[in-house]
Amino acid sequence: MKYDIVIHNGTVITVNSEFDIIENGIVCIRGRRLVKIEARTEPPDIPKAEKVIDAKGALILPGLVNTHTHLPMTLFRGLADDLPLHEWLEKYIFPAEAKHINPKTVKTATRLACAEMILSGTTTCCDGYFFENEVARAVRDSGLRAILAQGVIDFPAPGVRNPAENINHASSYVKKWLASSALITPSIFCHSPYTCATETLKKAKAAAVSNNVLFQIHAAETKQEWDRMYAEHRQSPIHYLDRIGILDQNTLLVHCVWVDDADIDIIARRKAKVSHNPGSNMKLAAGIAPVQKLLKAGIPVGLGTDGSASNNTLDLFGAMDMCAKLHKVHTLDPTAVDAKTVVRMATIGGARSIGLEKDIGSLEVGKQADLIVVDTHQPHLTPMYNPTSHLVYAASGSDVKTAIIGGRVVMEDGKLLSLNLNELLEKTAAIAESISSRGNQH
C-alpha cells in the first residue's frame, strides 16, 4: 500500500528515548501520522508514495516546539528596546496595545508570526494573548499546530474592556475551540500572580480544570515580582500559587527565573511544567533560570522565545544556542546543558511541558507527522562531525527548507505554502506605518 509522503536520503534525528540517529534514513507518512522510520536498505529501495521528498543529505528531525509566544505582539517587534521593563511596558507596549490591537491587526500579525515560525522550523507553538479567537483562526489557516490561550488579567485588556468579564470570556473561548480543530487546542493564560487577584487565579484555574485544558501563567520572572509577592503574601510566587491550588500537571509556569530549591521541589511534586525563555530573560535582564536544577528534579522544561516585542524573533534555533551557552557561562561549567539536552528541550521536552508528548516531539511510529528538514550543505554547517551539535551551535532558522505538520507539507524548498508571505509583509508594514506615525515613540 502506497504512502502519502516518503522522505529519504537524510539523517534522521529521532529524539526518541534513546536519541537514535539513523544515517540515510527513510520516513514514511500516511494521513497525519508517521507509519515507518527505518534505515535505507541496499540496494536502494524507496517506498512508493504520492509524494517523495529527497532530503539531499540533510537532517530530518521533529518540528520544534515553541512553548511560549504572544503571536500578535509581532506587530511591535523592535518598537522599543534597551529600556527598563517598567518604561518599556508603560510607555510603549501598553499604549501601543490599547491603540493598535484589534481583530484585524491581530489576524495579520498572527499570520506573519506563523509564517516566521514555519520558515524557521517551528511546527507547534504555545501562545497566550487577547482576541484569541482571531489568533486561533489565523493559526488554523497557517497549518501550524498550537495550544492557544485567551489571556486573563485584572485590568482592561484588548477585547476585554471589563475585567469582571475576563473569566467568562476565557471560558467561552475555550468551549468554542474544544474539539473544533485537529491542530488547535484551547487554553487559559493568567498573566501573572501580581496582575491577577487570588480569586481570579482560582476561578481561571477552575475553568481550565473543568475543560481539561492547559493553564498557563508567567511566574517568578523578575526579582521585582518576587519582592512584591513576598511583601504581600510572605511567600515566594511559586509557594503562593501552590497554596491557592494552581499547580498541577496541567499547569505551565512560564519563566521560573527566581525559584529556589524549595520552589523547585513543589513544582516537581505537583508535576507542573516549565517554559524556559533564555533570550527574553536575557534581553529584559530578568535573570537566569536554574534550568539544570529544574531538569534534575524531573520537571518537563520546554524552550520558548517569548513574544517578538521582547526578544525579538521567533527563531527557536537561536533560543537553543542561547540556552546552551547561557547556562555554561553562568555555572562556569562547559559540560552544562549539552547539545542533546537542548535539542530535547526544543522538541520532546517542549511537547511534554504542554501535554502533547503522546502526539509530537519525536519521530516515532504512530506519532503525528510533524517534522522539518535542515539543509546542511552550507559553509557554516560544513564539516559536520555531529549533527546534534550543529543543530544547537551552528544552524539557524534559515537553514530549514521543508516543514510538514500533521502530514501536510507547509513549506518546501524554503517556500511557504500555507500563507501568502508577500501580502503579509505588505499588510504588516502598512499597520506599522500607522503605529509609527501615531506616536508611540516617546
Place this chain on the structure above:
Amino acid sequence: MKYDIVIHNGTVITVNSEFDIIENGIVCIRGRRLVKIEARTEPPDIPKAEKVIDAKGALILPGLVNTHTHLPMTLFRGLADDLPLHEWLEKYIFPAEAKHINPKTVKTATRLACAEMILSGTTTCCDGYFFENEVARAVRDSGLRAILAQGVIDFPAPGVRNPAENINHASSYVKKWLASSALITPSIFCHSPYTCATETLKKAKAAAVSNNVLFQIHAAETKQEWDRMYAEHRQSPIHYLDRIGILDQNTLLVHCVWVDDADIDIIARRKAKVSHNPGSNMKLAAGIAPVQKLLKAGIPVGLGTDGSASNNTLDLFGAMDMCAKLHKVHTLDPTAVDAKTVVRMATIGGARSIGLEKDIGSLEVGKQADLIVVDTHQPHLTPMYNPTSHLVYAASGSDVKTAIIGGRVVMEDGKLLSLNLNELLEKTAAIAESISSRGNQH
C-alpha cells in the same frame, strides 16, 4: 564623471560619529573608495555608474569586522563540544591539529571560512594561527580584508616543529606580507602568557614593534590562567604583560574576561585594545568580560567570534545578539550595552581595536568601500521601527545579500562571487571524512 558602483534605494546606516542614518540614501564608489554618500533627491536622480545596485529598501551598512578568528580551525567545527576546556584541547584539538593541519588543509579550511564570513556580512577579520602564509594566500583569493598573524607558542606547532624557530618564523612571515597586498596586513600572535615564556613574549613584541604591526595575545581568558599567572608572577595576567613591556597602542588583548579595575586602568593608560568574544566565552564557560567598564574607560573594544572549533560559526550577527543580551542579564540592567553600542563594536569599534579605523568601520567619504546590504523584506525583520535594533536583535548572517570589499563586489544577491563554494564544501567534507575515520573520537 561616472562612478564605478552606485548603490541606491536603501537605508544607509553610516556608523559615523553621529550614527547618522540616511533613509533612501545613495552610496557612490570610485575605485576602492567611498566618494559620495547622500540622501536621494526628488525627482529621483540616480548617478551614472558602471554598476548600479538597487538595494530594494534594504539596509546598507559598513561591512562587519571580526576581531578574533582562527580560520583554519573551521576544519574542526563541532568536532568536540560540551567538554571541559582541558579535555577539549588535549584529547581533541591538539591531536587533530598535529595530524591534520598542513598547508593543503589550511588552504581549504581558510577558503571555506572566508566564504562563510563574506556570506554572513563580515568584510574584515583579524586572525591568528599557524601556516599563516597559506592562510594569507587563501584570504587574498577570497577578496576579504584581513589582519593575519603567524602564531607563536613555546611548543611544537603546525609548521613550526622547533619552538626555538617560532620568532624567526613569525618575523619572516611578517616581512613577506608587509606591503605585498592591499587587503592583507601581517601581524604576530603570541598564544598566551602561560604558553609563551617571558623572553618569547618580549622578542615577539619587539619583532612586531620593529615592523610596526599589530601584536595579538589571548589574555585573562580563564580563571585557571589567572590563578596560574598569579602563582608564578604574583601579578594578574594584564599586570604581568604590562611589566614586561607588551602593552601599547599596537597590542590587541583577546578576551580580557578576568580583569579587574586596576587591569582596566592599565589597559586604558597603555592605549591597548580588546577583542570581546561573547559566544566563545559562554560556550567554553570562560566567564563574562566587563565590557561596560572597558568601554567606559575609553578602551576600543571589538567583537569577535573566535575560531569555529570553539563557537561554532563565524556569524557576527549572532555575536552581536549574544553580546547585547549577555551583559544585560549579567548586570540585571536591560539598558546595558544597547543596540547602537553593539553595532559600533561590530564595525568602527572593531576597526579601532585592530588599528584600521582610518580606512574602514564606517561609511564615510574617503574611507574604503567595504559595505554590506541586509535584506529586510522578510518575516523575522517585519515590521521595522528601528533598523539598528533589527541588526542586533533580529537579523542573522543569512539576511546579508550583497558585500563589497575595497570596491570589489564579492557577493551579490546572496551568491558568493570570489570563490567556488560547492568545490570548497566538497573538499572540506572529504578532509573531515579522514579526520573522523582516523579516530579523534576518543
